[in-house]
Amino acid sequence: MDKTELNSKVKDLRELRRMSEEIAAEIEAITDTIKREMTAQGVDMLAGDDWKATWKQVQSARFDSRAFKVAMPDLYERFTRSAETRRFVLA
Structure with missing residues (x-):
């Protein structure tokens, strides 16, 4: 792949990432709207024609490695092991 093709791919990647961020923000806004409606109605489940949304309290237990x-x-x-990974960064 020559430099022109690489430049084009990077440009495409940047645009797709920007679009992804916009879509994620829109998804979050709509989700928050539905949660507000559930709170206003005092329910943890809403249903429509072909969907059901739940927003319930969930208990979980996590291991606190810092405290340990x-x-x-x-x-x-003794029980910590190293792992090697590769990280792709586009700046």
């Missing part, structure tokens, strides 16, 4: 590292640094080191 402080409380038991030796054990933390």
Whole structure:
């Protein structure tokens, strides 16, 4: 691929990322509108002709690795492993 083609691909990628950000913002805005309506109605489920939306409290338990590292640094080191990845950045 020559430089002209690469420049074109990068331009396309930037435009698609910009569009993706705009779509994500629009999705978030519509989601927030539906959540506000659920709050106003005092419900955690709404349904329509071919859809159902739920917004419920969910309990979860997560491992606090920072607290574990402080409380038991030796054990933390024994059970920590390194991983190598590659990151693509377009600036």
